[in-house]
Amino acid sequence: MSFKNKRIMITGGTGSFGRKCAEILLREYDVGTVIIFSRDERKQRNMAEEFGAQRGRIRFFMGDVRDKKRLHRALNGVDIVIHAAALKQVPAAEFNPIEAIKTNIDGASNLIDACIDMNVSKVIALSTDKAVNPLNLYGATKLCSDKLFVAANSYAAEENTIFSVVRYGNVLGSRGSVVPLFRKMKSTGRLPVTDERMTRFWITLEQGARFVLERFADMQGGEIFIPKIPSTRIIDLAKAICPECVIDLVGIRPGEKLHELMLPEDEARNSYEFSEYYVIAPAFDGCESRSGACAGKPVPENFSYGSDSNPWFLDVDEISELLKDM
Structure with a gap:
């Protein structure tokens, strides 16, 4: 898809993903304007200084997805939106549930x-x-947010707006990643790992941002796009960061799973495989003609895509190589 002269807004744009996505858009595409919508003035100031050479092509708009009126003002003239705003910290959401609902669910509805x-x-x-x-x-x-965005295509009816979702795993090196924690604790000689069996999907910021941008050319409305990405054992990640460290097994925290799942077995009947990703096609009435998912290969019955059953696992050496530039 061409982004030539397009006005693109990134909600939560001062986060790790938003910064990387803006960097790629401004460096590689002839965009009209990239609009960073977020509520943190300090991060906006820091990002404005970092992107100073692009002044005129990037604009900062302070606001919160909880505020629908502010969203209306910010979206004036916008062609494309990438919605990255969310409260993402698992423990914080557990202890502040209403705040997480206001941002992640009500904010999605407002947008x-x-x-x-x-x-x-x-x-x-x-x-x-x-x-x-x-x-x-x-x-x-x-x-709930995913359901809202998929159903929004039916809700939009005859309007021109179409909505899709990109789902992926942990982002290697982002602020919420375990990587900065392990690196910080490396000097102690000990690293905490919840369970030696634990696995996770991993994707780099660069890969995640590019995958999202590439899906604008494919989307017809209502799809959930899932990239094919590697898994790692958390204990191997710890060994890659500090081979000499003692590993302390500390137990699974509340709200954690041993393994993560991106495409559940119950969704297999609506799912299709492409060379680099899977698509969960929308199942609501009237959307079949809008979805290009059927151009892919139907996944087998009872198929699932989990971090433990993933055929693509990184070993300690491969993880070390991946971490070199982070």
């Missing part, structure tokens, strides 16, 4: 309404593997 009202062309919302069979509140709010 959907505002995008339809302001005639935004395409919207992609970021999701997480924790939204599948959720065990914690963060995952539950993101599952």
Whole structure:
């Protein structure tokens, strides 16, 4: 898809993903304007200084997805939205459930309404593997958000706005990743690992941002796009960061799973495989003609895509190589 002269808004744009996505858009695409919508003035100031050479092509808009009126103002003239705003910390969501609901669910609803009202062309919302069979509140709010964005295509009816979702696993090296924690604790000679069996999907910031941008060319509305990415054992990640460290097994925390799932067995009947990703096709009435998912290969009955059954696992050496530039 061409982004030439497009006005693109990134909600939560001062986060790790938003910064990387803005960097790629401004460096590699002839975009009109990248609009960073977030509520943190300090992060906006820091990002404005970092992107100073692009002044005129990037704009900062302070606001919160909880505020529908502010969203309407920010979306004036916007063509494309990437929705990355969310409360993402699992423990914080557990102890502040109403706040997580206000941002992750009510904020999604506000954005959907505002995008339809302001005639935004395409919207992609970021999701997480924790939204599948959720065990914690963060995952539950993101599952609800996913449902809202998929159903929004029916809700939009004859309007021009279409919505899709991108779901992927842990982002290697992001602020919420375990990698900075392990590196910080490396000097102690000991690293905490919850369970030696634990596995996770991993994707780099660069890969995640590019995957989202590439899906704008494919989306017809209502799809959940899932990239094919590697898994790692958390204990191998710890060994890659500090081979000489003692590993302390500390037990699984509340809300954690041993393994994550991105495509559950119950969704296999609506899912298709492409060379680099899977698609869960929308199942609501009237959407079949809008979805290009059927161009892929139907996945086998009872198929699932989990971090423990993933055929692509990184060993300690491969993880070490991946971490070199982070």
